[in-house]
Amino acid sequence: MGRFKNNKKSRVIVKPISKKNQEDVSHVTGDKIPKSFVFSRMKLPGSVKQLQMDLRKLMLPYTALSLKEKKRNTLRDFLNVSGPMGVTHFLMLSKTASALNLRVARTPQGPTLTFKIHQYSLASDIAQSQLRPRCPPDLFKTPPLIVLSGFGSQELHLKLATIMFQNIFPSIDINTVKLSTCQRLVLLHYNKDTKLIDFRHYSIRLQPVGVSRRIRKFVQNHQVPDLRNLQDVSDFVTKAGYGSESEGDEEAATVTLSSDLGRVNKGATKSAVKLQEIGPRMTMQLVKVEEGLCTGGIIFSEYGKKENMKKKQDEDVDDEEEDSEEGEEEGSEEDGEDMDEDFED
DSSP states (O other): OOOOOOGGGGSOBOOOOOTTTOOSBOTTTOOBOOOEEEEESSOOOHHHHHHHHHHHHHTTTSBOTTOBOOTTOOHHHHHHHHHHHTOOEEEEEEEOSSOEEEEEEETTTOOEEEEEEEEEEOHHHHHHTSSSOOOOTTTTSSOOEEEEESOOOOOHHHHHHHHHHHHSSOOOOTTTOOGGGOOEEEEEEEETTTTEEEEEEEEEEEEETTOOHHHHHHHHHOOOOOOTTOSSHHHHHHSOOSSOTTTTOOGGGEEEOSSOBTTTBOTTSEEEEEEEEOSOEEEEEEEEEESSSSOSOEEEETTHHHHHHHHHHHHHHHHHOSTTHHHHHHHHHHHHHHHHGGGOO
16 A cells, blocks of 8 residues: 655755844844854764764854754755745755765855865863853853954955855944844864964953952852851952963953943953853865855865866776776775765765
8 A cells, every 4th residue: 555755854954043032134234144054964973963962062152052954855845944934044964984074155155165074072061171160151142253263364264164154144333233242252273374263162251350358259240248257248349260360461461341231340440351262163274165055056165176186097008908897997986975875975
């Protein structure tokens, strides 16, 4: 007896975005707010699946945190859903036997940048390595700031990477931005010698200069201090807390606030800027740039010259030794399948 196929299996399940918390256009800059999908198109190992969730959390609040992809979903399924939801960028993870890749694409027509991830650390790994990990509940209510370092090259593929990363997060106006919205920072540093990109994700906090740690904790937490072992209240004020009192007082790490920020940091006073890594952390390399959305002409390929040289050598061997032609063709086809597996639609 025949079975009817359920067409719902090919749909992409996305948790509806509340218009109360989401805006399509920034009321500050007037620009369209970029939104993203982070997904994979194949089954991922457990650690890579967690990396995908870390990337979704990093892209908050303008991403689909509860996006559920199925095995039958195609790239067109995600593209059909992205239009009505105003999604502007795709971040796609894929894992083969030889490499872990991250593709960053602009919808609906590209371009697509493919990065090979050489090393990565999950957010949980970063937290376990720290003595006092910091992750307040309101940390992901605002998008992160983006800082690019070392991308000042005139090469076309690096220019495209710069534009892509600059537009993947909402733009800000430094004259009107609220300091309370600057909670996180994404840093990308390009090393021109190794051609590797260091990807880091930090939380930002401000600490008033010249104020003891005991006073800061008292003002922030509103907890009654323990004065049982003290002779006078002044002992509580003057006695140093844990750590150095001069921590973060260096001139290069301090800023003068234009307005009040919280209960401790007051306007027109100096505060030290503290960055604490929250993950994920990646070391990756730009290996391919395509004109379209995972298709079209190749603008840049890190392995383009090697592939052309190998093809020429194969043609010379084919002319001289016809008997070994079949074996060489089979070997080159297998290599091609391993390399292009991540780029199939």
